[in-house]
Structure formats: C-alpha cells, structure tokens
Amino acid sequence: xxxxxxxxxxxxxxxxxxxxxxxxxxxxxxxxxxxxxxxxxxxxxxxxxxxxxxxxxxxxxxxxxxxxxxxxxxxxxxxxxxxxxxxxxxxxxxxxxxxxxxxxxxxxxxxxxxxxxxxxxxxxxxxxxxxxxxxxxxxxxxxxxxxxxxxxxxxxxxxxxxxxxxxxxxxxxxxxxxxxxxxxxxxxxxxxxxxxxxxxxxxxxxxxxxxxxxxxxxxxxxx
Amino acid sequence: xxxxxxxxxxxxxxxxxxxxxxxxxxxxxxxxxxxxxxxxxxxxxxxxxxxxxxxxxxxxxxxxxxxxxxxxxxxxxxxxxxxxxxxxxxxxxxxxxxxxxxxxxxxxxxxxxxxxxxxxxxxxxxxxxxxxxxxxxxxxxxxxxxxxxxxxxxxxx
Numbered sequence: 001x002x003x004x005x006x007x008x009x010x011x012x013x014x015x016x017x018x019x020x021x022x023x024x025x026x027x028x029x030x031x032x033x034x035x036x037x038x039x040x041x042x043x044x045x046x047x048x049x050x051x052x053x054x055x056x057x058x059x060x061x062x063x064x065x066x067x068x069x070x071x072x073x074x075x076x077x078x079x080x081x082x083x084x085x086x087x088x089x090x091x092x093x094x095x096x097x098x099x100x101x102x103x104x105x106x107x108x109x110x111x112x113x114x115x116x117x118x119x120x121x122x123x124x125x126x127x128x129x130x131x132x133x134x135x136x137x138x139x140x141x142x143x144x145x146x147x148x149x150x151x152x153x154x155x156x157x158x159x160x161x162x163x164x165x166x167x168x169x170x171x172x173x174x175x176x177x178x179x180x181x182x183x184x185x186x187x188x189x190x191x192x193x194x195x196x197x198x199x200x201x202x203x204x205x206x207x208x209x210x211x212x213x214x215x216x217x218x219x220x221x222x223x
Numbered sequence: 224x225x226x227x228x229x230x231x232x233x234x235x236x237x238x239x240x241x242x243x244x245x246x247x248x249x250x251x252x253x254x255x256x257x258x259x260x261x262x263x264x265x266x267x268x269x270x271x272x273x274x275x276x277x278x279x280x281x282x283x284x285x286x287x288x289x290x291x292x293x294x295x296x297x298x299x300x301x302x303x304x305x306x307x308x309x310x311x312x313x314x315x316x317x318x319x320x321x322x323x324x325x326x327x328x329x330x331x332x333x334x335x336x337x338x339x340x341x342x343x344x345x346x347x348x349x350x351x352x353x354x355x356x357x358x359x360x361x362x363x364x365x366x367x368x369x370x371x372x373x374x375x376x377x378x379x380x
Contacts (some may be wrong), residue, residue, distance in 0.1 A: 008235075014261070036375060061274075073376075077261075186374045
C-alpha cells in the first residue's frame with residue numbers, strides 16, 4: 001500500500017527484484033547503491049548468510065523528485081532466490097508496487113528462470129494480484145557470459161504472453177542496463193498511478209533493449 | 224486509476240497528536256507507524272539519529288517472520304514483539320491487519336509502561352486509518368506532473 005503524506009510531501013513506492021538463485025538481484029542493488037548520489041539514497045541493508053547468499057532480503061531506499069512538488073521514495077527490495085525461501089518471498093512481495101524480474105541468461109539456468117517466474121505469478125496471485133496488472137520489467141542478465149541463450153529464445157520462454165513485458169539485456173556486474181531497467185519499472189508504475197493512464201494505458205512494446213544501447217527513457221510506456 | 228491513500232495535513236496533525244501523547248505518557252523516544260509492507264505512514268519523536276525507512280523495512284520483516292512461530296503454538300500471529308538491548312529497546316505492536324506501530328525507548332522508561340500505553344495509542348491510530356480508508360480521498364496526479372527522462376542517472380554512462 002503506497003501512501004502519500006501531504007505534510008511531508010512524500011510518496012512511497014516499493015519495487016521488488018525477483019528471480020532465481022544467483023541470478024544477480026543483489027548485484028543490481030549493489031551497483032545502484034555504488035553509482036547513485038549518496039544524497040539520494042540510504043544505506044544498502046543486506047540480510048545475508050555467511051556465504052553472502054540472501055537470507056531474508058536486501059533493501060535500498062532511493063529518493064527522487066519526479067512528481068511535481070513531492071519527494072518520491074522508491075524502496076528497492078530483493079527476494080531470496082533459493083527455492084526453500086518461498087515464505088520469505090511472499091513476505092517481501094507484500095504491498096509491492098513494481099517488479100523487476102531478473103533472469104539468468106545461461107542455458108543451464110533456463111528451467112530455474114521459468115520456475116521462478118511461475119513462482120512469482122503464484123505468489124502474486126496469493127495476494128490477489130495478476131502479473132499483467134502490476135508494473136513489471138524483465139532483465140536478461142549475464143549477457144557477457146559465453147554460454148547464454150539467445151534473447152529471442154528467452155523472450156519465447158519468459159515473455160510469451162498476451163501482454164508482453166519490456167525486457168532488457170543486462171550485465172549487472174558492470175552495470176550495463178541496470179539503471180535502464182530501474183528507470184523503466186519506475187516510469188511504468190508512476191504512469192500507472194497517474195490520472196491520465198486509465199484511458200490511454202496500452203500493452204507495453206515487446207522490444208528488448210540490447211546491452212550496447214543507451215538507457216531508454218520511456219520505452220513501452222504510453223502516457 | 225488506482226488511487227493512493229492520502230494523509231492530509233489534518234490527518235498528520237491528528238496522528239502526531241496521538242503519537243505525541245503516547246510518547247509523553249510512555250516516556251519513549253520515538254514511534255513509527257508502518258504498513259506491513261515496510262512503508263512509513265507516520266513518525267514522531269527523535270528520529271534524527273536513525274534511518275526510519277530502514278527501521279521500517281526491517282521491523283516489517285521481523286514482525287512477519289515471527290508469524291510462522293506464532294502459528295506453531297496455535298496463534299494467528301503475535302500481537303506484540305519486544306527486542307531488548309543494553310540501553311535502547313524496541314517494542315512493536317499490531318495496529319490492524321495492515322499496520323504496525325514501532326516504539327524505540329531507552330532507560331527512562333520500562334517495557335511495561337510502553338506496552339500499557341501503546342495499546343490505547345494503537346487503537347486510536349487504527350480508528351484514524353479506518354477513517355482514511357472510508358473517505359478514500361485518493362491522491363491524483365497527471366502524466367504531465369511526472370518528470371520526463373530517466374528518474375535515476377548512472378554517472379558513468
């Protein structure tokens with residue numbers, strides 16, 4: 001549940017990075033934390049095991065002025081990707097306003113990607129939310145590795161529904177397209193809540209943003 | 224359109240009144256009302272020394288995580304949680320199905336006093352939040368109010 005505070009002129013949104021184990025969700029947040037101006041962010045909180053695997057969640061609060069006259073607070077969370085932590089994923093998903101699904105592009109991880117996306121749909125359904133109704137983008141991560149599946153194949157496997165999601169080729173370790181994905185999901189959710197969106201919101205353009213391209217601004221968003 | 228619940232300046236003043244009264248009576252340092260997703264709804268007291276946003280996220284997680292423990296002993300959830308430190312302590316209690324109240328306090332008071340006064344404060348906060356939901360005055364903005372261009376910039380690109 002987002003809430004507006006007129007006294008402090010603040011609005012809060014929650015974005016969750018979801019995906020299978022070791023796909024790069026925490027790396028996404030770490031990169032954002034490293035690169036963003038410290039004035040506009042809080043500390044990166046990581047509840048991890050001794051082996052640096054996410055146990056509960058990672059959390060990064062960001063501030064921006066994107067709606068006239070209001071400070072917009074984006075709270076970025078990751079979920080633990082390991083299958084056994086589904087109860088934790090359900091907790092973290094609660095009250096989320098947007099999703100960034102991070103898929104591992106390696107061939108051998110494809111089954112885990114599919115299972116994780118299905119798990120996301122199931123966990124959203126438990127909160128009476130349909131994946132088509134919540135702002136969501138896809139990241140095809142680790143595009144720098146040699147054994148990656150072609151983007152067309154990943155689109156077929158993960159983005160083959162009536163309402164296709166905007167997708168990004170990402171290398172989270174070097175930060176390529178990390179901000180593009182964050183900006184896209186932020187813009188989609190802001191436009192979802194905007195007054196004019198009711199009449200004009202249409203299906204996102206089914207295009208994938210390649211690693212080499214500059215960050216898109218309003219791709220797939222109808223304002 | 225999905226309206227977002229709004230706390231008007233009057234709502235915030237009323238909430239501050241309830242929370243301020245509670246802090247004074249309980250002699251606690253700070254109190255924060257959050258939703259169970261970890262969003263801060265309201266805060267009152269000396270919160271300059273800590274990042275309330277992070278406390279809210281962690282407290283929501285902590286509260287939710289103990290739900291399963293509660294189920295094991297036949298409860299739906301624990302209504303209150305207490306974390307005891309050496310000098311600073313934290314007390315969390317359920318306000319309603321969507322909301323939690325967190326109170327940070329030190330040596331000036333006791334957990335019993337905080338617990339005692341927090342029950343009435345939580346009840347008052349719950350009533351106020353019900354009014355908000357009933358009034359349903361959702362916040363509205365247009366696409367023109369949203370800044371064009373990337374919201375977050377990567378300085379290296």
